[in-house]
Amino acid sequence: MSAQPADHVTVPPPAARRPPPAARRPPPAARRPPPAARRPPPAARRPPPAPAPAPGAPAELRALLRADRRADTWVPAFERDWTKALEDARHAFSLTPLHEVVRTWQLRVGAAPAVDAFMDSGQDESDFVDLDDVLGGRP
Numbered sequence: 001m002s003a004q005p006a007d008h009v010t011v012p013p014p015a016a017r018r019p020p021p022a023a024r025r026p027p028p029a030a031r032r033p034p035p036a037a038r039r040p041p042p043a044a045r046r047p048p049p050a051p052a053p054a055p056g057a058p059a060e061l062r063a064l065l066r067a068d069r070r071a072d073t074w075v076p077a078f079e080r081d082w083t084k085a086l087e088d089a090r091h092a093f094s095l096t097p098l099h100e101v102v103r104t105w106q107l108r109v110g111a112a113p114a115v116d117a118f119m120d121s122g123q124d125e126s127d128f129v130d131l132d133d134v135l136g137g138r139p
Helices: 057-067 072-091 096-120 131-134
Strands: none
Touching: 057 072, 057 096, 072 096, 096 131
16 A cells, blocks of 8 residues: 555545445335325315215106295296206217206205295395306306
């Protein structure tokens, strides 16, 4: 071996300077947040889908509409919505459009007594929102 001058510093080879691979990386738990931290907060998640109406719900709904005093306008509107939803369901291979029509009309029928009571009270309804705006557009 040759003698080194006094001001010369010996540098170890690159492999000797590096810590072993296990020392370089943090453990897996430190690299990745826990599963709960990766999920969006509950408010940001989509709500669970509404349960499907009972199989006989459309027939029951149609009978309710025919018995109501608004039958002359509601039955044709329901039939129109139902026909469009059937066509959409055929194209989408999904029953969702039919379920939406049933739910919408169930809400309308359920809200009718409250609307009647309000209208009979003689209060001014000129600044209220249309029911279709509240329930969403027709499917």
